[in-house]
Amino acid sequence: MKQHIAGLLVLLVLGGLVFLPACPSPPPPTETLPPPPTPTETEPPAEAKPETEEIPNFPLTVTDDLGRIITIEKLPQRIVSLAPSNTEILFALGLGDKIVGTTDYCDYPEAAKSKPRVAGYINPDLEKMVSQQPDLIIAEAIHENTVLPALEKLDLTVIVTSATSLDTVMNDIKLIGEITGKSRAAAKLVDDLTKRIQAVVTKTSELTPEQRPGVLYAIWYDPIWTMGSGTFTDDLIWKAGGTNIFSEDFEKSHVVSLEAIISKNPQVIIISGMGTTGDLIYNNIMKETRLAEVDAMRDSRVYKISNADLLERPGPRVVDGLEEVAKFIHPEIFGTPK
Secondary structure (H helix, E strand, O other): OOOOHHHHHHHHHOOOOOOOOOOOOOOOOOOOOOOOOOOOOOOOOOOOOOOOOOOOOOOEEEEOOOOOEEEEOOOOOOEEEOOHHHHHHHHHOOOHHHEEEEEOOOOOOHHHHHOOEEEOOOOEOHHHHHHOOOOEEEEEHHHOOOHHHHHHHOOOOEEEEOOOOHHHHHHHHHHHHHHOOOHHHHHHHHHHHHHHHHHHHHHHOOOOHHHOOEEEEEOEOOOEEEEOEOOHHHHHHHHOOOEEOOOOOOEOEEEEOHHHHHHHOOOEEEEOOOOOHHHHHHHHHHOOHHHOOOHHHHOOOEEEOOOOHHHHOOOOOHHHHHHHHHHHHOHHHHOOOO
16 A cells, blocks of 8 residues: 555556555555555564574475476575565564565564665665675565566576465465475464464354454545455455455455445445555545445444554564454454454
8 A cells, every 4th residue: 555646556566465645546455565664563473593494405496476486596595575574574484684685665573674675665676686696586476577577587586475365374484484494483483373363263264144244444545445355355354254345346456436335335444554544544434424324334343453564464463463353343252452
């Protein structure tokens, strides 16, 4: 969700993790676009403690989320991250000292703010990137048709992540761990996160369709943008015990009309939005008189996520987002959100 004729163009390029003046155009879809650097409230996952890792034999051949077969010639020592979610994964695996370039939006954990900036979100500065002499670049699906070809022409080693579900997020953590010699740290992190995911899913997996409230996930207003199928947020809503009301209508991010929302009659509305836009989106939706009769509005079940990064960035903190959304959708099971 980011910022605007230009913001709208980015959204059309995107596919899920993050937008903003008085009459802005909609922000791009989740990771999805990251928010401008703002203070975050959640504590970062503890960096992996140093431990003996079994370094794989190089060259190492892996397959990324785009199905590209990539050969990693040697253990990466200089890594550039082109997405905030990937930056968070690298830090969580104890690889902060190997990061030599990030985007303007990589603001978490705190140490990420001191790393060299070599990119916006979809517009990396190739000269800056090359000057850092990276031996590994970790990009995101939004870069597939624009940035990736340019990087490949420069003969740079690029891995692309594309989170379409929480399982994909876990697999991306393991993939990054594998190619950086942090397989054990990645396995431990994924095991911890998976246990937390399973703790939620155990309580929601047996819910009947009637027990799953319809959820509108709003990432912009005027027009309202939301997410369809093929996104990790769609999967997250399901695991939290809800049903994304537009899951069967389209894939990725999309504009939806007020009439369509009224006809779907969501029982829960969840507001996200990059940076400080969450309040702006929430206030405008709450003032929309045409939505006054949908169940979520009548029953006062419109919620704003405490930190948009939790739902916009498919990294380790996405499980914090799952646990918070589960409380929005099923307070009778998970307790009332703070």
